[in-house]
Amino acid sequence: MISLFDAIGILGVGLTLIAYLLLQAERLESRSRAYSALNLFGSVAILSSLAFDFNLSAVLMEGSWAVISLYGLIKALLSFRRAPPV
Numbered sequence: 001m002i003s004l005f006d007a008i009g010i011l012g013v014g015l016t017l018i019a020y021l022l023l024q025a026e027r028l029e030s031r032s033r034a035y036s037a038l039n040l041f042g043s044v045a046i047l048s049s050l051a052f053d054f055n056l057s058a059v060l061m062e063g064s065w066a067v068i069s070l071y072g073l074i075k076a077l078l079s080f081r082r083a084p085p086v
Helices: 004-024 033-050 056-082
Strands: none
Touching (some): 004 033, 033 056
């Protein structure tokens, strides 16, 4: 049986892969809030699963992924706020 933490990690992998698939299928843009949010939530979910089955290289990778995704999300949100009304 899959533990709760494994299920959370699998969900995170799914979110990250969906983001990448949608990017490659040109359904999302790399600068979109949705792309950054999917990557951020995916990496945080994977990180939470790693808290119970620690792997240093995976934590470094997912932690970096989360920080970069958070930067992209903040950047996208700020540019959305500055956009002139249509």
